[in-house]
Amino acid sequence: MATGAPHGEAAAYYQQPPPAPQNGYDSNGQKEYPQYGAPPPPQYGQNYGPPNGADPNYAYSEKPTFDQAFKVDAPKWNDLWAGILFLIVFGAYVAVSGIALQGYAATHDFNGGGIYGSQNDFGLSTNTIVLFIFCLCVAIVFSYSYVWLARAFTKQFIWITGILNIIFGFVTAIYMLSRHYWSGGIVFLIFSIFTVVCFISWIKRIPFSVLMLQTAIDVSKNYGHVYLVSALGGLFATALGAWYATSLVSIYVKYEPSSNNDACNTGAGGCGKGKVIGLLVFITFAMYWISEWLKNTIHVTISGVYGSWYFCSQNFPKGATRGAFRRATTYSFGSISFGSLVVAIINFLRQLCSVAQQQEAAQGNLVGTILFCVLGCFISILDWAVQFLNRYAFSHIALYGKPYIAAARDTWRMIKDRGIDALVNECLIGPVLSMGAVFIAYACALLAYLYLIFTSPAYNANGEYTAVVVAFAFVIGLQICHVFTTPLSSGIDTIFVACAWDPEVLMRDHPDLYARMVSVYPHVQQAIHA
Numbered sequence: 001m002a003t004g005a006p007h008g009e010a011a012a013y014y015q016q017p018p019p020a021p022q023n024g025y026d027s028n029g030q031k032e033y034p035q036y037g038a039p040p041p042p043q044y045g046q047n048y049g050p051p052n053g054a055d056p057n058y059a060y061s062e063k064p065t066f067d068q069a070f071k072v073d074a075p076k077w078n079d080l081w082a083g084i085l086f087l088i089v090f091g092a093y094v095a096v097s098g099i100a101l102q103g104y105a106a107t108h109d110f111n112g113g114g115i116y117g118s119q120n121d122f123g124l125s126t127n128t129i130v131l132f133i134f135c136l137c138v139a140i141v142f143s144y145s146y147v148w149l150a151r152a153f154t155k156q157f158i159w160i161t162g163i164l165n166i167i168f169g170f171v172t173a174i175y176m177l178s179r180h181y182w183s184g185g186i187v188f189l190i191f192s193i194f195t196v197v198c199f200i201s202w203i204k205r206i207p208f209s210v211l212m213l214q215t216a217i218d219v220s221k222n223y224g225h226v227y228l229v230s231a232l233g234g235l236f237a238t239a240l241g242a243w244y245a246t247s248l249v250s251i252y253v254k255y256e257p258s259s260n261n262d263a264c265n266t267g268a269g270g271c272g273k274g275k276v277i278g279l280l281v282f283i284t285f286a287m288y289w290i291s292e293w294l295k296n297t298i299h300v301t302i303s304g305v306y307g308s309w310y311f312c313s314q315n316f317p318k319g320a321t322r323g324a325f326r327r328a329t330t331y332s333f334g335s336i337s338f339g340s341l342v343v344a345i346i347n348f349l350r351q352l353c354s355v356a357q358q359q360e361a362a363q364g365n366l367v368g369t370i371l372f373c374v375l376g377c378f379i380s381i382l383d384w385a386v387q388f389l390n391r392y393a394f395s396h397i398a399l400y401g402k403p404y405i406a407a408a409r410d411t412w413r414m415i416k417d418r419g420i421d422a423l424v425n426e427c428l429i430g431p432v433l434s435m436g437a438v439f440i441a442y443a444c445a446l447l448a449y450l451y452l453i454f455t456s457p458a459y460n461a462n463g464e465y466t467a468v469v470v471a472f473a474f475v476i477g478l479q480i481c482h483v484f485t486t487p488l489s490s491g492i493d494t495i496f497v498a499c500a501w502d503p504e505v506l507m508r509d510h511p512d513l514y515a516r517m518v519s520v521y522p523h524v525q526q527a528i529h530a
Contacts, residue, residue, distance in 0.1 A: 066304060066323025069312050072331070072401035079334030079403050086293060086337035093286040096279055097247040103254030104246075127457040128469060132245030132476065134451065135444040139477040140238050142440045143484035147230060150488060151221075154214050158206050161432050162199040165439040169195060172446045184449065184470060187357070187373075188442070195435065202428050208521040209428040215513055216306075216429075216491035224305030224321045230487045233298045237291060237483035241476045244287045248472065251279045285348045291479045292340035292347070296394055298483065299490045300328040300336060303398035306494035311502070313509050324398060332397050335404040339390050346386060350379045354471055391430070391489070395497040414500045429492050437481035444477030445470050 077083070150157050169192030176185035220226035257271040304324020308317050317323065328336060357372035393408040400407065448470045452460055459465060499506050507514050517524045 063315060063318045064312075066308065066317045066320045067327070069308060069317040069320075070304070070399050070401075072327075077331055077334060078401070079338040081334065082338035082341060082404075083334035086289065086341070089286050089289060093283060093290070096283060097243065097250070100247055100250035100254045100279070104250035126249075127455060127459075128249045129246055131448055131451045131455075131469065132249075132473065133242065135447055135473045135476050136238055136241050136245070136480070138443055138447055139241070139440055139480040140234060142443060142477075143234055143481045144231075146436050146440065146481065147227075147484055147488070150213065150485075151217055154217055155210055157213065158202075158209055158428060158432050161436045161439070162195075162202075165435045165442075166192060166195050166199065168439055168442050168446075172442050175446070176449065179453070181449070181466070184445075184467070190373075191438075198431070202431070205428050208517070209432070211516055211520050212492045212495070213429055213488070215495065216488055219306060219309050219491060220487065223309050223316060224302075226302055226305060226321075226487045226491070229298055229301055229321065229325075230484055233294060233486065234480065234484040236294060237480045240287065240291060240294070241480055244283065245472075245476065247283055248280065251276060251283070255279065281352075284351065285344065288347050288351075289340055289344035291483070292344050293337055295479075295483050295486050296336045296340050296390070297325075297328050298486045299391070299394050299493075300332060300398040301325040302487045302490035303395040303494040304328075306491045307395070307399045307498060310495060310498040310510070311505060327401065328398070331401055335397050335402075335407070336394070338404040339394060339408075342386055343383070343390060346379060346383045350376060350383060351471065351475060353379060388430075391493045392497050395490070395494045398494070411497065414497075430489055433485045433489050434482075436485065437478050440481040441474045441476075441478035445474040448473035 149160065153160065169188055173185050173188035173192055176188060179185075255271045255275045257273060301321060301324045304327070305320050308320040353372050353376040357369055357376060389408055389412060392411045393404065396402060396407040396411045397404070402410070449466070452466055452469060460469075514524075
């Protein structure tokens, strides 16, 4: 076995006596565990180990492919039912969108050709489509800038994210309150105060988080096509957002009951409030599922790249990005669809709760507002728990190729057995990237609110559509930024899971990283050997 003695920059850390044990090797390069006792070889008594074929000492005649390096015995299409259901829902979404767009096209002149000129005073119109286009532009520009910020100012990135989020949240809340938009202002104010409390409690964990982010950035610059995947995924997310926004408006145009709505008599006619609500519920749920599937497919693809770097740094597989993407869209397609469905249901319920809360507040119903706020908090906690498990389960799926339920169960047990949960809890990158996504969602929501004020569309003369439009603008910004930043969080998630699979690889093949981890967070030694 190759020795793990540190070298180069890492040597400085070991010249000073950090808390024992250091890197688990003695002066002769032999493994030792002075505090914790010698664990049974080869995998500390746990049946985890690296994925099949991920042996850096394996002698290939040439560079292995991703499928050779991470061989899956008897590969099969896992969770096929979920993949088929996803395709059915996607097909139904295409059909609903097509019918609604046909109705919108037939009455285009009535709904106006831009911001102004619409005769529609009963529902969303072209004015709203223009608004959502502006929101998409803001989301894509801010998301690109945010990823660039992470690359260029890695050390300052967490501080910049927290401060911008806090400032923008308070500015949005204060402006809405000054306009007497109480429901929106109070919600943004509560979230901003919560953000301040969280950020202050996170300060002591920033050094370890910066190290992990720097590692992820360094790997992304030298291995695979991480930023290309991020860029393409962001463009696809933007296209999906534009499609959803247009479909949303078209459903209102096509099916909103009114004596002035000629679209009721074109194509598949028949207007009604129930039809509008039902179709909006369906396309919103479908778009949540589609966008989650896109995000998780990117996550699995990038996990393949980082897994290759961790286990095969000396013989990095050729075509790692393509190989991981191929597996994600074939054998693991159903598993990704399954995991995405769970998150989509939770996010959809949270969105319904948010809209209901804002409507109750607009009607002055304080009790209803508080109840929906409390319910929203419980749903958010559930969403966090599922998202937490999904991130590591999908990294497991990327390299092991297991079904979703088996991967989630094995990953959770493995992380707890290894003690890697201590590292996970110490790292802020997940919450920070979520905070950045919320910041961009704030920007889109504020833009939507200002747009409705300054353009004063006829359909919103009494403000009855403000809550709905602002909520959907918030969702558009949130989802697009999540897709853009997925590659960064995916890399860190995969490193943690890989450490749980085989911590010895970290000390043997990445001694510099291990030394730096010990220097900023000494407890990493106990976490890895737990």
